[in-house]
């Protein structure tokens with residue numbers, strides 16, 4: 737059994753605020769994989785996370801590049817895998833090398849390279865939740881992430897978040 741946090745976010749401001757809280761709890765070496773359809777709020781969430789790590793360094797959608805890097809110590813590596821053609825192309829991005837250094841890695845469209853993510857990571861799955869709202873499910877992988885989620889992880893479970901145990905699939 738593991739713990740996950742399900743939250744309903746009403747409006748883009750709540751998505752950003754969730755990201756800011758989470759970003760404040762992240763540290764160098766962290767890997768966060770974001771899942772969800774086009775328009776589900778991944779980039780909005782990432783921009784909040786970047787704001788939480790480096791206030792003022794607003795994240796934007798890396799539309800024409802696959803990887804954007806913000807700030808330093810830790811740097812924030814933001815990848816968007818929407819356009820990659822298979823896991824082989826993922827290798828060319830060098831994300832594993834970047835992650836080994838002083839970096840926090842955030843990956844949109846993580847399912848485009850499902851087998852390339854580290855065992856220790858946080859998965860964030862976004863989905864539509866009716867008119868003007870989104871749901872985000874935060875699922876920790878690895879003991880360290882499980883402990884951090886259990887400890888509240890910057891309060892992402894607050895403000896409508898529901899923490900619940902769920903069986904590991």
Ligand SMILES: Nc1ncnc2c1ncn2[C@@H]1O[C@H](COP(=O)(O)OP(=O)(O)O)[C@@H](O)[C@H]1O
Pocket residue numbers: 745746747748749750751772773774775776777778779780781868869870
């Ligand atoms: N919780 C929310 N409720 C309503 N709209 C949201 C929410 N979060 C984000 N949005 C909006 O959804 C749209 C798509 O968001 P975006 O972050 O670009 O999605 P993605 O990167 O997953 O394609 C934007 O207009 C954004 O403002």
Ligand SMILES: [Mg+2]
Pocket residue numbers: 778779797844
């Ligand atoms: Mg996006």
